[in-house]
Amino acid sequence: MQRLTEALDFQSNALMLRAERQRLIASNIANADTPGYQAREMDFANALRHATGTSPAGWGGSGSGAGGTGLATTHPAHDAGAVGFTDEPGLLYAHHSQDSIDRNTVDLDRERASFTENTVKYEATLRFINGSVRSVLDAMKSPSQG
Numbered sequence: 001m002q003r004l005t006e007a008l009d010f011q012s013n014a015l016m017l018r019a020e021r022q023r024l025i026a027s028n029i030a031n032a033d034t035p036g037y038q039a040r041e042m043d044f045a046n047a048l049r050h051a052t053g054t055s056p057a058g059w060g061g062s063g064s065g066a067g068g069t070g071l072a073t074t075h076p077a078h079d080a081g082a083v084g085f086t087d088e089p090g091l092l093y094a095h096h097s098q099d100s101i102d103r104n105t106v107d108l109d110r111e112r113a114s115f116t117e118n119t120v121k122y123e124a125t126l127r128f129i130n131g132s133v134r135s136v137l138d139a140m141k142s143p144s145q146g
Contacts, residue, residue, distance in 0.1 A: 004136060011129045013051040017044060018122040025115045028094070028106050035102035039094035039111070047090045 021042045031037040097107055 004132070007132060008129065010052055011125055011132070014048055015122065015125045015129070017042070017047050017051060018118055018125060020047075021118050022115070022122065024091070025111055025118060029108065029111050029115070032104070032106040032108050032111075035104060037104045037106060039104075039106045041092045041094040041114075043090055043092055050090060 021044060024040055024042055028037075028039045031039075094105060094107075094110075097110070
């Protein structure tokens with residue numbers, strides 16, 4: 001029973017992080033025309049390690065307080081406080097492939113591809129959870145119910 005609980009806890013953490021990443025990508029897409037907007041990205045693997053308690057040393061900044069402010073940036077000149085994400089550990093500035101006149105770093109093609117990929121992975125996680133629960137329910141059925 002403990003292994004099942006651990007597996008479902010892991011998958012539920014993954015599902016919540018996928019939903020958060022979807023929100024982040026949607027925010028980037030919504031701000032594609034906002035001058036000066038810096039696209040944000042989540043390091044999903046590190047976020048999942050952090051959520052499951054297997055965080056590598058230094059992720060999120062040791063001693064960073066309750067909210068954690070250990071953000072990484074792609075350029076030393078970026079100011080995380082100006083964007084308003086200082087309370088969201090693990091968020092990164094997305095690498096942009098081409099400079100724009102208005103300093104907006106959203107690449108709509110990349111964001112759409114990320115949105116689609118994340119949607120597929122979210123659905124796969126839901127199917128895994130559903131399959132695990134179904135297997136347990138089938139195992140608990142008496143032979144006369146099968």
